Amino acid sequence: MESSFKPKxxxxxxxxxxxxxxxxxxxxxxxxxELAKKGNFVYLYTSNDFLLKNLTNKKNLQVKKTPLYLDFAxxxxxxxxxxxxxxxAIIYYFKVFSEIKKRSSKQVVIYSGFxxxxxxxxxxxxxxxxxxxxxxxPLEPLFVKLRGIPKFLYFLTxxxxxxxxxxxxxx
Numbered sequence: 001m002e003s004s005f006k007p008k009x010x011x012x013x014x015x016x017x018x019x020x021x022x023x024x025x026x027x028x029x030x031x032x033x034e035l036a037k038k039g040n041f042v043y044l045y046t047s048n049d050f051l052l053k054n055l056t057n058k059k060n061l062q063v064k065k066t067p068l069y070l071d072f073a074x075x076x077x078x079x080x081x082x083x084x085x086x087x088x089a090i091i092y093y094f095k096v097f098s099e100i101k102k103r104s105s106k107q108v109v110i111y112s113g114f115x116x117x118x119x120x121x122x123x124x125x126x127x128x129x130x131x132x133x134x135x136x137x138p139l140e141p142l143f144v145k146l147r148g149i150p151k152f153l154y155f156l157t158x159x160x161x162x163x164x165x166x167x168x169x170x171x
Contacts, residue, residue: 011041011105013129015120016112017069021050024136027167028112029055036060041105045096068092070115073142073150086119093120097127110134110165114142118153121160133161 012035016028025048032055036042042061046052047069055063068089071078097120100107109124109131111117117133124131143151 009039009041009105011043011103011107013043013045013100013107013109014112015066015110015116016044016046016048016051017066017071017115018046018048018113019069021048024112025051027136028134032061033058043100066092070119072115072118072153073145076146079146079149082115082118089119090123093123096120097123097129100129101127108132111161112136114139114150114154117157117160121157125160130162131160132163132165134165134167136167 012032014028014032016025018025029051032042032044036058037060040060044051044055044061044063045066046063047066052063052065055061068085070082070085070089072082073079100109107129109120109129110133111121111131112134121131121133139154143154
C-alpha cells in the first residue's frame with residue numbers, strides 16, 4: 001500500500017563560514033543541492049568563495065555572502081579578531097534573523113561550522129527558530145586549543161540545537 005504522507009516543504013537557512021573547500025564543504029554543497037532539488041527553498045549564508053561561485057543561480061537556492069568571517073577556534077589571532085568583530089556580527093545576524101522571521105513559510109536554521117554556533121546560534125534561539133547543528137568530527141581537538149576557550153564557548157551554546165546531524169556513523 002502506497003503511503004499518502006507527503007512531507008511539507010520548508011525553508012532551510014544554512015550558515016557556513018569557511019575559507020577552504022574540503023570534505024565538510026563538499027558534504028554541505030551536496031546536502032543543499034539535494035534539499036533544493038526536493039523542492040525545499042534554501043538560503044545559504046556563507047563566506048566561502050567556492051560555494052558563492054558554484055551555488056549561485058541554482059533553482060530553489062539563494063546564496064548570500066556574509067560580510068564577516070569569525071574564527072573562534074583556530075589560533076589566538078583568530079580568536080581575538082572574532083571577539084573584536086562580535087558586536088558587528090551580532091548586529092548583522094540580528095538583521096538576518098529578523099528577515100528570516102518575517103518569511104511566512106516554515107523556517108529552520110542549520111549551522112555547519114564551529115563559529116556559527118557561537119554568535120548566530122543564540123540569536124536563532126532568541127528568534128525561536130528550530131536550530132540544527134552539523135558536527136563533522138570529534139570536537140576534542142578544538143576543545144584543548146587556546147586554553148580551553150572554544151570548549152567554554154561551545155558549552156554555553158550546546159543546548160541551542162534541537163538536533164545534531166552527523167554525516168557518518170563514525171562521527
